Amino acid sequence: MRHHPASLDPLFKPRSIALIGASDDVARIGGRPLRYLREGGFKGAVYPVNPKRDTVQGIRSYDSVAALPEVPDVAILAVPAQGTVQALRDCADRKVKAAVVFSAGFAEASEEGRLAQEQIAGIARENGMRVLGPNCLGLFNAGIGYYGTFSAILDAAFVEPGPIAVVSQSGAYGSHIAHLARQRGLGIGQWITTGNECDIDVAEALRWVIDQGDVKVVMAYAEGIRDRDTFIEALEVARAKEKAVVFLKVGRSDVGAQAVSSHTAALAGSDAVFDAALRQYGAYRARTTAEHLDVTYACARGLYPTGNRFGIFTLSGGFGIQMADDASACGLDVAPMPEAAQDELKAMLPYASPRNPVDATAQALTDLPLMTSYIAAMLEKGGYYLFAGIFGSGPASPTFSAKLRQALRTATAGHEGRVLALSMSAPTEIVRAYENDGFLIFEDGSALVNALAALVWFRRSFDAAKQARTAPTATSRIAPPDGALSEHEAKSLLQAAGIAFPKEALVRPDEDAGAAAAAIGFPVVVKISSPDIAHKTEIGGVIVGPRDEAQARDAAHTILSRARDKRPDARIEGVIVSPMIRGGVETIVGVVRDPSFGPVVMFGLGGVLVEVLKDVTFRVAPFDVAEAQRMIREIRGFAVLEGVRGAPPADVDALAVMLSRLSQFAAHNDDVVESIDLNPVLVMPRGEGVMPLDALLVPRNAASRS
Amino acid sequence: MRHHPASLDPLFKPRSIALIGASDDVARIGGRPLRYLREGGFKGAVYPVNPKRDTVQGIRSYDSVAALPEVPDVAILAVPAQGTVQALRDCADRKVKAAVVFSAGFAEASEEGRLAQEQIAGIARENGMRVLGPNCLGLFNAGIGYYGTFSAILDAAFVEPGPIAVVSQSGAYGSHIAHLARQRGLGIGQWITTGNECDIDVAEALRWVIDQGDVKVVMAYAEGIRDRDTFIEALEVARAKEKAVVFLKVGRSDVGAQAVSSHTAALAGSDAVFDAALRQYGAYRARTTAEHLDVTYACARGLYPTGNRFGIFTLSGGFGIQMADDASACGLDVAPMPEAAQDELKAMLPYASPRNPVDATAQALTDLPLMTSYIAAMLEKGGYYLFAGIFGSGPASPTFSAKLRQALRTATAGHEGRVLALSMSAPTEIVRAYENDGFLIFEDGSALVNALAALVWFRRSFDAAKQARTAPTATSRIAPPDGALSEHEAKSLLQAAGIAFPKEALVRPDEDAGAAAAAIGFPVVVKISSPDIAHKTEIGGVIVGPRDEAQARDAAHTILSRARDKRPDARIEGVIVSPMIRGGVETIVGVVRDPSFGPVVMFGLGGVLVEVLKDVTFRVAPFDVAEAQRMIREIRGFAVLEGVRGAPPADVDALAVMLSRLSQFAAHNDDVVESIDLNPVLVMPRGEGVMPLDALLVPRNAASRS
Incomplete structure (x- = not known):
């Protein structure tokens, strides 16, 4: 059942709150939220419920x-x-619209706990009540002073409201990241932890916060996703609104995935699929907590540059080189200054390196007007969408820092539309002052570059989503097959969905394979056709290369007799005769079902090495041709398709169309199709299309029977 | 010319110091060092030299x-x-043994500067004077209060002496990293910046600090290396003494390398070769400044674990999973607790996850004895060489922090030989207290895991160096060839160095290729043999597959006539007839000259995809078989050699022997050999050796002539 996002308003921005189990002790789970609500300025009514006391915290x-x-x-x-369970029933009886359940001891703990959690979910469902938790740290909405949480991070100080929302399955992670964000001077408006997710999951919370006007960036954390459709919708809406979702998803290693399953009941799909899904729908995946914070920090300004030209200003060659290395690794373009501008800079300071990185040497520290001229020239003449200055611990000195600030302000005035960042190490109050001047401040230069590259990534993703989608092909619904399919049947179904195969002939046992081969054209490939023989080569069921009618006829006889010998029980349709196609780049294309995301399309280059390097990529079905183009370019070996060692470029456009059509077919027949393998698919030279040479379609009922 | 390390003692630990250009103004380049020397407690004589004043700074x-x-x-x-130049001459005239030159404006600035720098180098060479710089920030030796630097980072406070040495080509980087290290509470004994390196380079400074008893870890920074032999010696001595060298080398991208060349005169060799050389000689390469610091911090304890079993204790499942992911990516073994121990932990707290990560849930925060029992059980029963506890911002609370500290002290008592680390975010004084209890403290869990994995890496590297080297093969000196070599000649030279090739016959134009082929055994390959035809296929000079004498004879005739047609000027030796070998894994092996490291051996898998993915690795020649074994395992596609899709494991042992022999040949004939290509080399199934099918050896004189 899908809920409307507004059904969460009573939970996430209530006008009145009951606190069941309210306590006088502000260190206890029932005391902390009351203290926070009292001190946080919540304007609505707060009702402590505690039958043992007349007043709680006054x-x-x-x-x-x-x-x-x-x-x-x-x-x-x-x-x-x-x-x-009883407390929740009491709430339901009173028609309370929403509840937050803190307590642990449910599905994560024991079988009884799991059953109790199901009761909670049942009460929610039956009464139209929305429930957050159980086993969660609750939530807060700082803008209205609503603190429905017992997280201890608020003990020391509240979090300033701001453009960031935190949506975290883990309360501990949510608390930690909020603590770090506060240290970084970042304001958090919405903070939601979902815990065991008996009703509301990360996807739905994400969907809600995206709609809030004050939210610009979301820091999300999950171990897996329950509600695929809402998740995808949330990410798509975020992208359309140009709100950045920065996602930390754990369980990427085998041992991590094991720990996920022992930790919560989250459905752990394939991490590679999750990873691809985030890219597909425009969420940025952070690999570490530090990166989670750094990228969020950069996004909080809401400034996403339209290009990737990156200018680096440095006082020391070494730092500049280091940053250029990092930028290059992140795909930023460390483009040189125009020659004329370089000459002007060189005239000001002969031993400077004015290319990019622009190295004004330590001289610029004692001659701040020189620094101003240099940086102004970079911004005016370099065409840089992103700028970084490297200052090390220089700005830590308060006296120098003020002068440097002034010089930087002068240099950057009028360039507020650029992303301006500084790498420096200084006390917090100095950092805040520079931030107020419009600079992003990072201590580590590598972290700076990575975060700036993320801004470019978001801009591209936002823009890609705005492009008109290529129209889906009318794809056919297929009837649930009665058992396994032969290669020929699979091809016929896919052919009807717009996926072209080389012409082939199904030759019944009593028909003439020689004549069929002649009609196809020599040389040919002859293969057994049987729904019961999936692995044809294992029984010697493939003969490659017959060059005339007699050889083709012999091949068909040989194959049919081998099949009858080795698989006497198999239903034999006959043999497939197809042209022997050579050339092109060998690839593999497939559809598999992911436990979280349902049908996903896989693509990779063929061959043994790719298998070893696992150079494959995924997309959640369905997707359009433009998305398929991006998908194809994700594999590390993509250059092979562009043509190497004198080979012509491959027909990537045709491949993209095929992948998109396959994705539509898979999505449209989600209830019928378990998996599809097209292996190999030869991608021919540009203009000559793609040639899938084999097809295996496993129906869902067949898979569940086996 | 190689200097003895002790020749640097007067420079790095002088008994008396002259400061030429001493200034009263402590903010100036001639004032700062004097102030630091006065206040830093230097015990020897300090002589300001300034003809304009009677006293300087009193x-x-x-x-x-x-x-x-x-x-x-x-x-x-x-x-x-x-x-x-004049000041240095004055010093030389007075027989001063060493000098530090701060001033910029030399080779980095202009042609006149380069000439002046050569004069400095000349004065040093002629007088046996050792010179640091020019264009450097100088050095300090904190243990004796010797501050020969004008780095502003000492303005605020001195750096505490400690087990760390900093050796940096860049003064700015050296200063920045010292500032960060000080913030981290790390003591620095030796700090040396080398600048333009007209005499002393990073390699020689590194060689000297390694010999100092108080130095345990070196943070090095360079853009390139000048003195290869000293560099390798320094790293080898460091490894033998189990001193960690943590290296940040910039210029890894093309744009970075460009900036290196525009920045200083450092020889920028191939970054991939530098990278491999660091691994080969046991220095750890840091990718970011943050990693440079984190790994150094971990190494400063001098505790390198003998295994990689890693136990993770957490109060929150999510954090545990995240760390398990990171550990897995870094090659640490997140091995589960023994079943019996898991049962015991489960009995204490039924809803804990006692596997590993061991998740005691937030319950352990309110029940510290429980936490103590859990951690003690992990250390006693888990067999973990490394342990990490994840505490987020919990320890930031001073009252709770003291209790937690006590609980952790109790739990870890008696396990001081383990690497014990905590991930937590707390004020500096709290962090220092935990550090004093023996814990390594990291704010970011991913940084923690990466640094701990570096400790394991160092242990393995230290141990590998202790293994007896496999004896070098007696390798032949070859005479400088008079021009280019034919394939056959190249093979003969390499054969004499112990590299076996499939038997082949050189058939002169007037001899019978058919008979030769019969002696070899069919099918055969026939190839043109000429020192003037390096690319045989381009002229149709290779015919694969003759199956009888007549075909072989025809092939030879065809090839010879093609060669005469297309390259009438070429000296034709005849044709090579060799067996047609199939099977095995196709690899490429080569020798190239690196501008920094000289002859290096390259190894990679063959094929188009590897070319695209650049999955190759390098070693500086010469190296032994054990090193070759490590080299082979570095390529990403190594699994192909282990046998995939039913293929047998390849003869990696034979490949390692071949690589080592080739490296000895290349090193031994460094002055003669420019490059060697063995492409392809088929690595046959285990026990069947390696089959290099082609050989191209380019002599140095030939290369310089072309």
Whole structure:
């Protein structure tokens, strides 16, 4: 069941709150949220519920939800696991619209816990109540002072409201990242932890925060995704609104994935598929917590450059080279300054290196007007969309820092549309001052470059989503096959979906393979055709290269007798006779089902080495031709398709069309198709199309039967 | 000319110092060092030289070096570029043993500067004086209060002496990293910047610091290496002494390498070769400044674990999974706890995950004895050489932090030989307290894992160096060939060096190729043999597959006539007849000259895709068989050699022997050989050896002539 995002409003921005299990002790799970709500400036009513007390933390307390003077929008349950189901029933009886369940001890803990969690989910479903948790740290909405959490990170100080939303399955991770963001001076408006996700998962929380006007960037964390459709919708809406989603997804290693399954009940799909899905729908995948924060920090300005030309200003050659290395690795273009501008800079300081990195040497530290001229020239004449200055620990000195700030302000005035960043190490208050002048500040130069490259990545992703989608081909619905399919049947179904195969003939056992081969044209390939023989070569069921009618006829006889010998029980349709096609680049194309994302299309180069290097990529079905073009370019060996060692460029356009059509077919027949293998697919020289030489389609019922 | 390391003692640990160009102004280049020397506690004599003053900063000043009451060990030259040569001559006349030249404006600036720098080098050479710089920030030796530097990072505070040495070509980088190290609480004993390196380069400075007893770890930075032999010796001595060298080498991208060449006169060899050389000789290459610091920090304890079993303790599943992912990517073994121990932990806390990561849930925060039991069980029963606990921002609270510290102390008592690390975010004084308890502290969990993996890497490297080297084969000296060599000649030379080729026959134009082929055995390959035809296929000079004497004879005739037609000027020896060998894994092996490291051996898999993916690796010649074994395992496609898709494992042992022999041949004939190509080399199934099918040896004189 899909919910409308607005169904979460009572949970995420309530007008009134009941706190079940409210405590006087501000260190306890029932005490912390009340303290935060009292001190955080929440304007609506807050109703402590605690039958043992008249007041809690000085606020009138009620014996029960039933006794409350009004129906609160949300009930926060700070009660032990064993009391949770009853407390939630009480809320449902009072028609409370939403609840937050803190307590652990549910599906993550034991079989009884799992059953109790199912009861919670049932109560939610039956009453139209939305539930966050159980086993979660709750949430906050800093803009309205709503703190429905017992996270200890707020003990020391509240988090300033700001353009960032945090959506985290893990409460501990959500707390940690909020702590780090606060240290970094970043404001967080929305903070939601989803825990065991008996009702609301990361996808739905993400979908909600994307709609909030004050949210510019989302830091998301998950171990897996439950609600695929909402997840994809959330990412697509975010991309259309140019809101950056920076995602940390754990469980990328085998041992990590094992730990995921032992940790929560999250469905762990393939990490490679998740990774590709994030790219496909425009979310950036952070690999480390530090990167999660750095990229979010850069995105919080909402400035995504339209090009990747990157100018580097340095006072020391070594730092400049290091940053140029990093930039190059991240795909930024360290383009040189125009020659004339280089000459002007050189005239100002003969031993400078004015190319890019622009190295004004330590001289610029003692001659700040020179520095100003240099940086101004870079911004005016270099055509750089992104600029970084490298200052090391220089700005840590307060006296020098003020002068440097002034010089940088003068140099960059009028260039507010550029991404301006500085690498420097200085006390927090100095860093904040530079940030207020419009600079992104990073201590580590490599982190700076990586975050700036992420901005370019987001811009490209936003723009790609704006391009008109190529129209989907009318694809056919197929009837659920009654069991396994032969190669010939599989090809026929795919052919109807717009995927062209080389012409071939199915020759029944009593027909003449020689004549069929002559009609096809020599040399040919002769293969057994049987729904019961998936691995044809294992029974000697493929003969390559007959050059005349007699050889073709012999081949057919040989294959049919081998099949009857080795698989007497198999239903034999006959043999397939097809042209022997040579040339082109060997690739593999397939469709598999991912536990999280459903049908996904896989693409890779063929051959033993690719198998070893696992140079394959995925896309969630369906997708259009432009997405297929991006997909194809993701493999490391892509240059092979462009033509190497004198080979002509391959027909990548035709390949992209085929991948897109296959994805539409797979999505359209999701309930019928378990997997498809097209292996090999020869990508012929440009203009000559693609040649899938084999097809295997496993229906879902066949897979479940085996 | 190689110098003895002890020749640097007067420079790096002088008993007396002259400061030429001493200034009263402590902000100036001639004032700062004097202030640092006065305040830093240097015990020896310090002689300011300034003809305009009687005293400088309250110390008696001298008119000239000649007027000094004794010959100082070192002269520090804080004079402008144009006065430097004369000042250095004055020092040489007084027999000063060493000098530091701060001034810029030499080879990095202009042609006149380059000439002046050559004069400096000449003065050094002729007088046996050792010179650091020019264009450098100098050096310090904190243990004796010797500060021969004007780096501003000492303005705020001195650096505590400690186990770390910094050796940096770049003064700016050296200063920055020292600043960061100080922030991290790391002590630096030796700090040397080499600048333009007219005499002393990074290699020689590295060689000297390795010999200092108080140095445990070296942070090195360079854009390239001048003195290959000293560099290799320094790294080998460091490895033998189990001192970690953590190296940041810039210029790894094309644009970075361009910037290197425009920045200094450093010889930029191939970055891939430099990278391989660091691995070969046991130095760790850091990719970012942050990693440079993190790995150094971990190494400063001098504890290198003998295994890679890594135990992770967490209070939150998500953090544990994230760290397990990182550990897996870094090659650490996240091995599970023994089953019995898991049962015991589970009995203590039923909803814990006791496998590894060991997740004691947030419960352990309120039940510290439980945490103690869990961690103690991991250390006692898990067999983990490395341990990490993940605590987020929990320890930031001073009250909780003290209790947590006690719990961790109790849990880890008696396990001081393990590497114990914590991921946490807390104020500096709290971090220092945990460090004093024996823990390595990292804010970022991914950085922690990477640094711990580096410790394992160093241990393996130290141990590998201790293994007895396989004895070098007696390799032949070859006479400088008079021009280019034919394939047959090249093979003969290499055969004498122990590299076996399939038997082949050189058939002169007037001899019978058919008979020769019959002696070899059919099918055969027939190839043109001429020193003047390097690319045989281009003239149709190779025919593969003759199956009888007549075909072989025809092939020889065809090839000879093609050669005479297309290359009438070529000297034709005849044709080579060799067996047609199939099977095995196709690889390429070569020798090239690197501008920094001289002859290096290259190895990679053959085929178009490898060319695209550049999956090749290098070693500096010569090296032994064990090193060759490590080399072979570095390529990403190594699994192909282990046998995939049912193919048998390839004869990697024979390949390693061949690579080692080739490296010895290349090193031994360094002055004669420009490059060698063995392409393809078929690595046959285990026990069947390697089959190099072609050989091209380009002599150095031939290369320089072309």
